[in-house]
Amino acid sequence: MDNEVPQGNVPQQGFETLAIHAGQEPDPTTGAVVPPIYQVSTYKQDGIGGLRGGYEYSRSANPTRTALEECFAAIEGGTRGLAFASGLAAEDAILRTLLRPGDHVVIPNDAYGGTYRLFARVAEPWGVSYDPVPLGDLSAVRAAMRPDTKIVWVETPTNPLLGVSDIAALAAIAHEGGALLVVDNTFASPYLQQPLALGADIVVHSTTKYVGGHSDVVGGALAVQDAELGDRLAFHQNAMGAVAGPFDSWLTLRGIKTLGVRMDRHCDNAEKIVEMLVAHRSVKQVLYPGLPDHPGHDVAVKQMKRFGGMISFRAWSAEDAVRICERTTLFTLGESLGGVESLIEHPGRMTHASAAGSPLEVPADLVRLSVGIEDVADLIADLEHALS
Structure with missing residues (x-):
């Protein structure tokens, strides 16, 4: 088996190097090698509209969360990462950004129960329809695609039946139909699988799981390669407000180092x-x-x-x-x-x-x-x- 994971646009550094260093330069004031916990809600501005490093209010941006988001993007081979209060908060931001009433989604027929609940009890009453499909059957996926299909949602491996789907093949089907491919990479982790390099548009995680790795923090994250898509998702992250707090971000960063x-x-x-x-x-x-x-x-x-x-x-x-x-x-x-x-x-x-x-x-x-x-x-x- 080939032990090299496709790295997409990740710089030519090893995974463990990126996990330890990406977004985590030593603190310029003290030289601390671990990013500080910026437990702060607001920031002094240098005049009206004069933001120091782009920080004004910690819902919009926080230096500890920025470090996590930059590191997460790097280890997933993306250009933009966003950190959330939970994996389902990250999933909800994707739905609210990309879908409107009348849209359709293809989901796995053995999706995580919380993801199914999000579609069945939140998105569907809002007017979004979905079809559970065995994603390992590419002909079934093609048959499920409709003119109003906006997302093909993938878990691989799935939770809990450990089904595996061909990310590159599903990306091709989704893109041919004018849809985006979203891959929940929680079970594999960025260390074992890199969906963006295989054609996915968005990769999403419950960072509570392997990324955090110590059962002491709840969080979620997503990564993208397309800058415009990243901006749209970031707008909803800020507007909806379910962001990762500073201490949660710090704990998740600590977990990434040993992933x-x-x-x-x-x-x-x-x-x-x-x-x-x-x-x-x-x-x-x-x-x-x-x-x-x-x-x-x-x-x-x-x-x-x-x-x-x-x-x-x-x-x-x-x-x-x-x-x-x-x-x-x-x-x-x-x-x-x-x-x-x-x-x-x-x-x-x-x-x-x-x-x-x-x-x-x-x-x-x-x-x-x-x-x-x-x-x-x-x-x-x-x-x-x-x-x-």
């Missing part, structure tokens, strides 16, 4: 756990893009550096799935993902409960793992106990 080394460990551990699960009699099916029989494996090999730290598997019954989730000790029963600690959850009753009864309802026997960076032997022993 590369953490993702390598997440992947190492996940691959060993997958090997155990595949062979276990209590597991009916393992969903992981690194498995050769995964339907999206060949695409994942092409567009991802490695296959990530998320694993889903199906037990033999819904009751078995719940029992497994309740019996682990190192795998903490909890929502969210991407932190250094391992988590286990039952998507049908937890993260994806909002999709119950919809075309996006997930199997009741599904278990989702967010594999952390603990000693993998301990993690395997914990799962073996829960599965026994």
Whole structure:
């Protein structure tokens, strides 16, 4: 497998170098090597309209958030990054910027429950229609496109079924139809996959997850290459106001610095756990893009550096799935993902409960793992106990 991730317009520096240095020059006053937390709401102006460095009010701009936005754009291969109070706030800004009543969106038929809720209960009552489509089936995507389709919305891998979609092929279909391609890159992280280099117009994240990486901050971000699109999104970021605060921005920046080394460990551990699960009699099916029989494996090999730290598997019954989730000790029963600690959850009753009864309802026997960076032997022993 090719271990080089396409870098788009990113300067010729390694990912880890950008993660540590982009947007984070030493403080000019003190020489501090970490950007300060500018815990401030307003700024002294040098006369009417005379802004120091473009700062007037921290909803509009804050130096700590600027550092995060510049770094995030760099590691995603974009020219503009924007940081939000949550991943769903970033998604909502995209919808409010690009859509109007009467518009149509193609979404994954196994999208994250919160994304589905945003379309079904916020955008649809506003007049935006959507169709859930299996994005791995390019003919189905083409068939779903309409003259009023403005966005093709992609998660790859998807949450929680770990479906994989061909970003470059979907970008071509979207652009042929006059639509933009939005890619939720949360599961892969910028370290493993770079959608902008593959033709996406916008990449969006819940930075709460792998980018932050320590389960101590909630945030979201997006990145683009097109300057005019970046300006439009930035206008809505400021007008709607769901921005990342200074301390949240600082915590997220701290997480980015170790993203590369953490993702390598997440992947190492996940691959060993997958090997155990595949062979276990209590597991009916393992969903992981690194498995050769995964339907999206060949695409994942092409567009991802490695296959990530998320694993889903199906037990033999819904009751078995719940029992497994309740019996682990190192795998903490909890929502969210991407932190250094391992988590286990039952998507049908937890993260994806909002999709119950919809075309996006997930199997009741599904278990989702967010594999952390603990000693993998301990993690395997914990799962073996829960599965026994």
